[in-house]
Amino acid sequence: MIWVVPKYIDQLFCLLSKAKGKNCKFGFNLPLNYYAYYMITIISGTNRRNSVSKKIAHIYQSILRDKGQEAEVIYLEDLPTDFVTTALYENAGKNKLFNPFRELIMQSQKMIFVVPEYNGSFPGVLKAFIDGMKYPDAFRGKKAALVGLSSGIQGAGLALSHLTDIFNYCGMHVLAQKPKLYHIEKNLTENKLSTLYHGLLEEQVDALLTF
Numbered sequence: 325m326i327w328v329v330p331k332y333i334d335q336l337f338c339l340l341s342k343a344k345g346k347n348c349k350f351g352f353n354l355p356l357n358y359y360a361y362y363m364i365t366i367i368s369g370t371n372r373r374n375s376v377s378k379k380i381a382h383i384y385q386s387i388l389r390d391k392g393q394e395a396e397v398i399y400l401e402d403l404p405t406d407f408v409t410t411a412l413y414e415n416a417g418k419n420k421l422f423n424p425f426r427e428l429i430m431q432s433q434k435m436i437f438v439v440p441e442y443n444g445s446f447p448g449v450l451k452a453f454i455d456g457m458k459y460p461d462a463f464r465g466k467k468a469a470l471v472g473l474s475s476g477i478q479g480a481g482l483a484l485s486h487l488t489d490i491f492n493y494c495g496m497h498v499l500a501q502k503p504k505l506y507h508i509e510k511n512l513t514e515n516k517l518s519t520l521y522h523g524l525l526e527e528q529v530d531a532l533l534t535f
């Protein structure tokens with residue numbers, strides 16, 4: 325949307341730098357918060373109560389805020405419990421409690437999915453949520469960043485691959501940088517991530533803002 329304006333200003337800055345004989349790379353010449361003119365939504369990818377994903381989503385939101393970008397958060401635990409039978413397929417658009425979630429995704433230009441590993445993939449409720457979105461406009465041409473987490477050693481790597489396939493099918497571009505937060509319990513105390521994992525999320529945020 326309004327992204328084009330900072331993008332062209334950035335390129336102008338770059339050309340001016342080059343004219344002065346300085347090195348420059350498109351997309352990296354303005355403060356990061358200069359790029360933040362579009363709506364970003366974080367989706368906490370499970371409806372499990374008191375989930376770790378929810379904590380990670382909060383941390384992600386605060387990292388974005390520190391860089392000057394506000395973001396909405398969708399917690400799948402807030403979905404109406406009957407949405408699978410009342411908001412999908414022939415019922416699309418009919419569930420008044422589910423519609424605000426559809427609208428929020430429709431308005432979002434960039435999305436971050438925090439994805440816990442469940443049985444070697446991502447939670448079924450997340451797929452049902454995706455199936456409840458407007459096809460193809462909800463995702464086509466938009467951009468996504470994925471974060472995986474697990475108790476085991478995969479960090480939801482397979483889950484992120486499965487999800488990437490689905491989003492690419494829907495026409496959404498997925499950022500290649502996908503942190504896989506394995507052994508999450510050892511790296512999260514209270515609401516604080518280990519320095520390593522926090523750093524990985526910060527790097528992904530920087531990449532997403534210029535993506």
Ligand SMILES: Cc1cc2nc3c(=O)[nH]c(=O)nc-3n(C[C@H](O)[C@H](O)[C@H](O)COP(=O)(O)O)c2cc1C
Nearest residue numbers: 370372375376377440441442443444473474475476
């Ligand atoms: C239904 C279910 C399936 C799980 N399957 C896996 C798995 O395949 N591999 C793994 O490493 N951890 C698995 N776990 C552990 C979760 O990845 C881990 O507890 C994670 O922190 C859960 O995220 P959450 O708190 O957001 O639900 C599973 C947990 C649940 C509830």
